Amino acid sequence: MSQFIPFILVSGLVSFTSTPLVRRLAQRVNFVDNPQARKLHLTPMPMLGGLAIYLGLMASVVLTQQQSSYTKLLGIVLGATVMTLVGLWDDRTELSPALKMLGQLVAAAIVIATGTHTQLFGIRALDYALTAFWIIGIVNAMNFQDNMDGLAAGLATVASGFFFILAVLEGLIIEAGLAAALLGASIGFLYYNFSPASLFMGDAGSMLLGFTLAVLGVNLKFARPLAVTWMIPIIILGVPIFDTTLVVISRLRRGIHVYQGGKDHTSHRLVSVLGMSSARSVMSLYLAAGALGLLAIMLRDATVLQARLILVGLAAAFVGALVYLEVKFSRGATSPQPTD
Secondary structure (H helix, E strand, O other): OHHHHHHHHHHHHHHHHHHHHHHHHHHHOOOEEOOOOOOOOOOOEEOOHHHHHHHHHHHHHHHHHHHOOHHHHHHHHHHHHHHHHHHHHHHHHOOOHHHHHHHHHHHHHHHHHOOOOOOOOOOHHHHHHHHHHHHHHHHHHHHHHOOOOOHHHHHHHHHHHHHHHHHHHOOOHHHHHHHHHHHHHHHHHHHHHOOOOOOOOHHHHHHHHHHHHHHHHHHOOOOOOHHHHOOHHHHHOHHHHHHHHHHHHHHHHOOOOHHHOOOOOHHHHHHHOOOOOHHHHHHHHHHHHHHHHHHHHHHOOOOHHHHHHHHHHHHHHHHHHHHHHHHHHHHHOOOOOOOO
16 A cells, blocks of 8 residues: 555645645636625635646656556546546536536546446446446536535545545555545645635536546456445445435426526535534535445445345435435525525
8 A cells, every 4th residue: 555655645745736826827817706696605716726636636647657557547537637628618618518518428438438437237338328427427426516615625535535445455556546646636635625715626626526536436346246346436425426316306306407506415404404514514424425435345345135235224324314304405495596
Protein backbone atom coordinates (compact mmCIF):
# COMPACT_ATOMS: atom_id res chain seq x y z
CA MET A 1 0.00 0.00 0.00
CA SER A 2 2.89 2.36 0.71
CA GLN A 3 3.79 2.46 -3.00
CA PHE A 4 0.59 4.45 -3.62
CA ILE A 5 1.26 7.14 -1.02
CA PRO A 6 3.00 9.34 -3.64
CA PHE A 7 -0.17 9.18 -5.75
CA ILE A 8 -2.22 10.61 -2.88
CA LEU A 9 0.40 13.21 -2.00
CA VAL A 10 0.91 14.43 -5.58
CA SER A 11 -2.78 14.73 -6.42
CA GLY A 12 -3.57 16.25 -3.04
CA LEU A 13 -0.78 18.81 -3.27
CA VAL A 14 -1.65 19.83 -6.84
CA SER A 15 -5.35 20.10 -6.02
CA PHE A 16 -4.65 22.00 -2.80
CA THR A 17 -2.25 24.51 -4.35
CA SER A 18 -4.16 25.02 -7.60
CA THR A 19 -7.53 25.66 -5.95
CA PRO A 20 -6.66 29.23 -4.80
CA LEU A 21 -5.22 29.92 -8.25
CA VAL A 22 -8.33 28.79 -10.13
CA ARG A 23 -10.45 30.74 -7.64
CA ARG A 24 -8.62 33.93 -8.59
CA LEU A 25 -8.94 33.05 -12.26
CA ALA A 26 -12.68 32.50 -11.88
CA GLN A 27 -13.08 35.87 -10.20
CA ARG A 28 -11.00 37.59 -12.87
CA VAL A 29 -13.00 36.16 -15.80
CA ASN A 30 -16.29 36.36 -13.89
CA PHE A 31 -16.77 32.59 -13.89
CA VAL A 32 -18.99 32.76 -10.82
CA ASP A 33 -22.32 31.52 -9.51
CA ASN A 34 -24.32 34.65 -8.73
CA PRO A 35 -26.83 34.74 -5.85
CA GLN A 36 -30.44 34.13 -6.82
CA ALA A 37 -33.66 33.46 -4.98
CA ARG A 38 -33.22 29.76 -5.76
CA LYS A 39 -29.64 29.65 -4.43
CA LEU A 40 -28.35 29.17 -0.89
CA HIS A 41 -25.30 31.45 -1.08
CA LEU A 42 -25.54 35.22 -0.69
CA THR A 43 -22.40 36.37 -2.54
CA PRO A 44 -20.94 35.50 -5.98
CA MET A 45 -19.00 32.22 -5.70
CA PRO A 46 -16.17 31.18 -8.04
CA MET A 47 -17.03 27.98 -9.94
CA LEU A 48 -13.75 26.62 -11.29
CA GLY A 49 -13.12 24.22 -8.41
CA GLY A 50 -13.65 21.28 -10.74
CA LEU A 51 -10.60 22.37 -12.73
CA ALA A 52 -8.42 22.09 -9.62
CA ILE A 53 -9.72 18.56 -8.99
CA TYR A 54 -8.97 17.66 -12.61
CA LEU A 55 -5.41 19.02 -12.39
CA GLY A 56 -4.74 17.07 -9.20
CA LEU A 57 -6.17 13.89 -10.67
CA MET A 58 -4.21 14.16 -13.92
CA ALA A 59 -0.95 15.00 -12.16
CA SER A 60 -1.16 11.77 -10.20
CA VAL A 61 -2.34 9.70 -13.17
CA VAL A 62 1.06 10.35 -14.74
CA LEU A 63 2.49 8.13 -12.00
CA THR A 64 -0.14 5.48 -12.67
CA GLN A 65 0.91 5.33 -16.31
CA GLN A 66 4.22 3.82 -15.32
CA GLN A 67 2.54 0.71 -13.89
CA SER A 68 -0.56 -0.03 -15.95
CA SER A 69 -2.18 -0.64 -19.32
CA TYR A 70 -1.56 2.41 -21.47
CA THR A 71 -4.66 2.00 -23.65
CA LYS A 72 -7.06 1.54 -20.75
CA LEU A 73 -5.60 4.44 -18.81
CA LEU A 74 -5.62 6.68 -21.88
CA GLY A 75 -9.33 5.96 -22.31
CA ILE A 76 -10.01 6.96 -18.70
CA VAL A 77 -7.98 10.16 -19.10
CA LEU A 78 -9.78 11.10 -22.32
CA GLY A 79 -13.18 10.29 -20.83
CA ALA A 80 -12.42 12.34 -17.72
CA THR A 81 -11.26 15.23 -19.90
CA VAL A 82 -14.44 15.15 -21.98
CA MET A 83 -16.54 15.02 -18.82
CA THR A 84 -14.71 18.00 -17.31
CA LEU A 85 -15.04 20.07 -20.48
CA VAL A 86 -18.76 19.32 -20.73
CA GLY A 87 -19.12 20.32 -17.09
CA LEU A 88 -17.25 23.59 -17.63
CA TRP A 89 -19.41 24.33 -20.64
CA ASP A 90 -22.54 23.65 -18.60
CA ASP A 91 -21.30 25.81 -15.72
CA ARG A 92 -20.77 28.67 -18.14
CA THR A 93 -23.84 28.45 -20.37
CA GLU A 94 -26.29 25.99 -18.70
CA LEU A 95 -26.57 23.26 -21.32
CA SER A 96 -29.85 21.54 -22.02
CA PRO A 97 -30.26 18.17 -20.24
CA ALA A 98 -30.13 16.40 -23.62
CA LEU A 99 -26.82 17.99 -24.64
CA LYS A 100 -25.37 17.37 -21.20
CA MET A 101 -26.42 13.72 -21.42
CA LEU A 102 -24.85 13.43 -24.86
CA GLY A 103 -21.51 14.60 -23.47
CA GLN A 104 -21.76 12.01 -20.70
CA LEU A 105 -22.52 9.31 -23.25
CA VAL A 106 -19.46 10.28 -25.30
CA ALA A 107 -17.24 10.00 -22.22
CA ALA A 108 -18.76 6.61 -21.40
CA ALA A 109 -18.26 5.42 -24.98
CA ILE A 110 -14.58 6.35 -24.84
CA VAL A 111 -13.83 4.21 -21.79
CA ILE A 112 -15.95 1.34 -23.10
CA ALA A 113 -14.04 1.39 -26.39
CA THR A 114 -10.72 1.22 -24.52
CA GLY A 115 -11.59 -1.77 -22.36
CA THR A 116 -13.56 -0.50 -19.37
CA HIS A 117 -16.86 -2.37 -19.19
CA THR A 118 -18.73 -4.85 -17.03
CA GLN A 119 -18.68 -8.59 -17.63
CA LEU A 120 -21.91 -9.37 -15.84
CA PHE A 121 -23.90 -10.82 -18.75
CA GLY A 122 -21.15 -12.19 -20.94
CA ILE A 123 -22.95 -10.64 -23.91
CA ARG A 124 -20.99 -7.68 -25.26
CA ALA A 125 -23.96 -5.49 -26.22
CA LEU A 126 -25.65 -5.95 -22.84
CA ASP A 127 -22.44 -5.38 -20.91
CA TYR A 128 -21.72 -2.21 -22.90
CA ALA A 129 -25.25 -0.91 -22.29
CA LEU A 130 -25.03 -1.65 -18.56
CA THR A 131 -21.65 0.09 -18.35
CA ALA A 132 -22.99 3.21 -20.08
CA PHE A 133 -26.06 3.21 -17.81
CA TRP A 134 -23.88 2.84 -14.70
CA ILE A 135 -21.46 5.61 -15.69
CA ILE A 136 -24.18 8.09 -16.65
CA GLY A 137 -26.18 7.20 -13.55
CA ILE A 138 -23.30 7.73 -11.13
CA VAL A 139 -22.21 10.92 -12.90
CA ASN A 140 -25.66 12.41 -12.37
CA ALA A 141 -25.91 11.00 -8.85
CA MET A 142 -22.71 12.80 -7.85
CA ASN A 143 -23.91 15.90 -9.68
CA PHE A 144 -26.97 15.80 -7.42
CA GLN A 145 -24.72 15.67 -4.33
CA ASP A 146 -23.28 19.10 -5.06
CA ASN A 147 -26.05 20.77 -3.06
CA MET A 148 -24.32 21.62 0.24
CA ASP A 149 -20.82 22.79 1.08
CA GLY A 150 -18.42 19.87 1.17
CA LEU A 151 -20.96 17.14 0.45
CA ALA A 152 -19.93 15.93 -3.02
CA ALA A 153 -16.19 16.23 -2.35
CA GLY A 154 -16.53 14.52 1.03
CA LEU A 155 -18.56 11.61 -0.34
CA ALA A 156 -16.01 11.22 -3.16
CA THR A 157 -13.24 11.15 -0.56
CA VAL A 158 -14.95 8.38 1.41
CA ALA A 159 -15.88 6.31 -1.65
CA SER A 160 -12.45 6.62 -3.32
CA GLY A 161 -10.84 5.64 -0.02
CA PHE A 162 -12.78 2.37 0.08
CA PHE A 163 -12.18 1.70 -3.62
CA PHE A 164 -8.49 2.22 -2.92
CA ILE A 165 -8.47 -0.26 -0.03
CA LEU A 166 -10.30 -2.91 -2.05
CA ALA A 167 -8.09 -2.40 -5.11
CA VAL A 168 -4.96 -2.83 -3.00
CA LEU A 169 -6.38 -5.97 -1.36
CA GLU A 170 -7.10 -7.45 -4.79
CA GLY A 171 -3.76 -6.41 -6.28
CA LEU A 172 -5.31 -4.12 -8.91
CA ILE A 173 -2.56 -1.63 -9.78
CA ILE A 174 -4.39 0.71 -12.16
CA GLU A 175 -7.50 0.87 -9.96
CA ALA A 176 -5.47 1.44 -6.79
CA GLY A 177 -3.49 4.21 -8.46
CA LEU A 178 -6.61 5.89 -9.87
CA ALA A 179 -8.44 5.64 -6.53
CA ALA A 180 -5.42 7.06 -4.73
CA ALA A 181 -5.25 9.93 -7.21
CA LEU A 182 -8.95 10.71 -6.75
CA LEU A 183 -8.63 10.45 -2.97
CA GLY A 184 -5.84 13.01 -2.88
CA ALA A 185 -7.51 15.38 -5.34
CA SER A 186 -10.78 15.27 -3.38
CA ILE A 187 -9.08 15.94 -0.05
CA GLY A 188 -7.05 18.80 -1.48
CA PHE A 189 -10.17 20.49 -2.79
CA LEU A 190 -12.35 19.69 0.25
CA TYR A 191 -10.21 21.96 2.43
CA TYR A 192 -11.60 24.96 0.52
CA ASN A 193 -15.07 23.57 -0.12
CA PHE A 194 -16.13 22.50 3.37
CA SER A 195 -18.55 24.86 5.09
CA PRO A 196 -18.23 27.76 4.61
CA ALA A 197 -17.02 27.13 1.07
CA SER A 198 -14.80 29.67 -0.65
CA LEU A 199 -15.57 28.29 -4.12
CA PHE A 200 -17.77 25.69 -5.82
CA MET A 201 -16.67 22.71 -7.88
CA GLY A 202 -19.53 23.22 -10.35
CA ASP A 203 -20.73 20.51 -12.71
CA ALA A 204 -17.17 20.16 -14.00
CA GLY A 205 -16.10 18.88 -10.59
CA SER A 206 -19.14 16.82 -9.61
CA MET A 207 -19.36 15.12 -13.02
CA LEU A 208 -15.63 14.36 -12.99
CA LEU A 209 -15.93 12.84 -9.52
CA GLY A 210 -18.92 10.76 -10.60
CA PHE A 211 -17.21 9.59 -13.77
CA THR A 212 -14.03 8.51 -11.99
CA LEU A 213 -15.93 6.72 -9.22
CA ALA A 214 -18.11 4.94 -11.79
CA VAL A 215 -15.03 3.79 -13.72
CA LEU A 216 -13.45 2.50 -10.50
CA GLY A 217 -16.61 0.55 -9.75
CA VAL A 218 -16.59 -1.07 -13.19
CA ASN A 219 -12.88 -1.95 -13.12
CA LEU A 220 -12.91 -3.42 -9.61
CA LYS A 221 -12.44 -7.19 -9.96
CA PHE A 222 -12.47 -9.80 -7.21
CA ALA A 223 -11.23 -13.35 -6.80
CA ARG A 224 -14.54 -14.26 -5.17
CA PRO A 225 -17.66 -15.27 -7.17
CA LEU A 226 -19.48 -12.50 -9.01
CA ALA A 227 -22.68 -13.58 -7.23
CA VAL A 228 -21.14 -12.14 -4.04
CA THR A 229 -19.11 -9.18 -5.26
CA TRP A 230 -21.29 -7.55 -7.96
CA MET A 231 -23.02 -5.36 -5.36
CA ILE A 232 -19.85 -3.98 -3.73
CA PRO A 233 -19.51 -0.84 -5.94
CA ILE A 234 -23.25 -0.17 -5.52
CA ILE A 235 -22.94 -0.35 -1.73
CA ILE A 236 -19.88 1.93 -1.66
CA LEU A 237 -21.81 4.51 -3.69
CA GLY A 238 -25.02 3.84 -1.77
CA VAL A 239 -25.49 7.38 -0.44
CA PRO A 240 -25.57 9.17 -3.83
CA ILE A 241 -27.62 6.31 -5.31
CA PHE A 242 -30.14 6.58 -2.47
CA ASP A 243 -30.38 10.35 -2.77
CA THR A 244 -30.86 10.23 -6.54
CA THR A 245 -33.58 7.58 -6.23
CA LEU A 246 -35.34 9.57 -3.53
CA VAL A 247 -35.21 12.85 -5.43
CA VAL A 248 -36.29 11.38 -8.77
CA ILE A 249 -39.24 9.51 -7.26
CA SER A 250 -40.25 12.53 -5.18
CA ARG A 251 -40.13 14.97 -8.07
CA LEU A 252 -41.97 12.67 -10.44
CA ARG A 253 -44.62 12.07 -7.80
CA ARG A 254 -45.06 15.81 -7.32
CA GLY A 255 -45.09 16.51 -11.06
CA ILE A 256 -41.78 18.39 -10.99
CA HIS A 257 -39.17 18.03 -13.73
CA VAL A 258 -36.32 15.85 -12.48
CA TYR A 259 -33.64 18.35 -13.59
CA GLN A 260 -35.41 21.38 -12.13
CA GLY A 261 -33.61 21.06 -8.82
CA GLY A 262 -34.87 21.86 -5.38
CA LYS A 263 -34.24 21.74 -1.66
CA ASP A 264 -35.47 18.17 -1.52
CA HIS A 265 -32.24 16.19 -1.40
CA THR A 266 -31.40 13.87 1.48
CA SER A 267 -29.12 16.52 2.96
CA HIS A 268 -31.91 19.10 2.93
CA ARG A 269 -34.39 16.64 4.44
CA LEU A 270 -32.06 15.86 7.32
CA VAL A 271 -32.20 19.58 8.06
CA SER A 272 -35.94 20.10 7.56
CA VAL A 273 -37.21 16.75 8.85
CA LEU A 274 -34.72 15.88 11.60
CA GLY A 275 -33.71 19.42 12.56
CA MET A 276 -29.99 19.01 11.86
CA SER A 277 -27.70 21.87 10.98
CA SER A 278 -26.26 21.85 7.45
CA ALA A 279 -22.83 20.83 8.73
CA ARG A 280 -24.26 18.00 10.82
CA SER A 281 -26.33 16.84 7.85
CA VAL A 282 -23.22 16.63 5.69
CA MET A 283 -21.26 14.84 8.40
CA SER A 284 -24.10 12.36 8.90
CA LEU A 285 -23.99 11.46 5.23
CA TYR A 286 -20.20 11.04 5.47
CA LEU A 287 -20.78 8.57 8.32
CA ALA A 288 -23.45 6.72 6.38
CA ALA A 289 -21.08 6.43 3.41
CA GLY A 290 -18.34 5.19 5.73
CA ALA A 291 -20.60 2.54 7.27
CA LEU A 292 -21.59 1.30 3.81
CA GLY A 293 -17.94 1.19 2.77
CA LEU A 294 -17.04 -0.97 5.78
CA LEU A 295 -19.94 -3.27 4.93
CA ALA A 296 -18.65 -3.53 1.37
CA ILE A 297 -15.23 -4.65 2.65
CA MET A 298 -16.88 -7.26 4.86
CA LEU A 299 -18.90 -8.46 1.88
CA ARG A 300 -15.67 -9.31 0.07
CA ASP A 301 -15.29 -12.34 2.36
CA ALA A 302 -18.98 -13.25 2.65
CA THR A 303 -20.60 -16.44 1.45
CA VAL A 304 -23.34 -16.32 -1.18
CA LEU A 305 -25.99 -16.77 1.52
CA GLN A 306 -24.51 -14.02 3.69
CA ALA A 307 -24.31 -11.72 0.67
CA ARG A 308 -27.98 -12.29 -0.13
CA LEU A 309 -29.00 -11.63 3.48
CA ILE A 310 -26.98 -8.41 3.48
CA LEU A 311 -28.61 -7.38 0.19
CA VAL A 312 -32.11 -8.03 1.57
CA GLY A 313 -31.31 -6.06 4.73
CA LEU A 314 -29.91 -3.12 2.78
CA ALA A 315 -32.87 -3.13 0.39
CA ALA A 316 -35.28 -3.03 3.33
CA ALA A 317 -33.36 -0.18 4.96
CA PHE A 318 -33.19 1.63 1.60
CA VAL A 319 -36.96 1.46 1.07
CA GLY A 320 -37.75 2.24 4.70
CA ALA A 321 -35.54 5.35 4.77
CA LEU A 322 -36.88 6.48 1.40
CA VAL A 323 -40.51 6.19 2.47
CA TYR A 324 -39.87 7.85 5.83
CA LEU A 325 -38.03 10.84 4.39
CA GLU A 326 -40.55 11.29 1.57
CA VAL A 327 -43.60 11.09 3.86
CA LYS A 328 -42.09 13.44 6.43
CA PHE A 329 -40.94 15.85 3.74
CA SER A 330 -44.30 15.82 1.95
CA ARG A 331 -46.17 16.75 5.10
CA GLY A 332 -44.09 19.88 5.51
CA ALA A 333 -43.12 20.49 1.88
CA THR A 334 -43.53 23.87 0.31
CA SER A 335 -43.11 24.96 -3.29
CA PRO A 336 -39.80 23.75 -4.81
CA GLN A 337 -36.79 26.02 -4.53
CA PRO A 338 -34.19 24.96 -7.09
CA THR A 339 -30.61 24.73 -5.86
CA ASP A 340 -28.95 22.06 -8.00
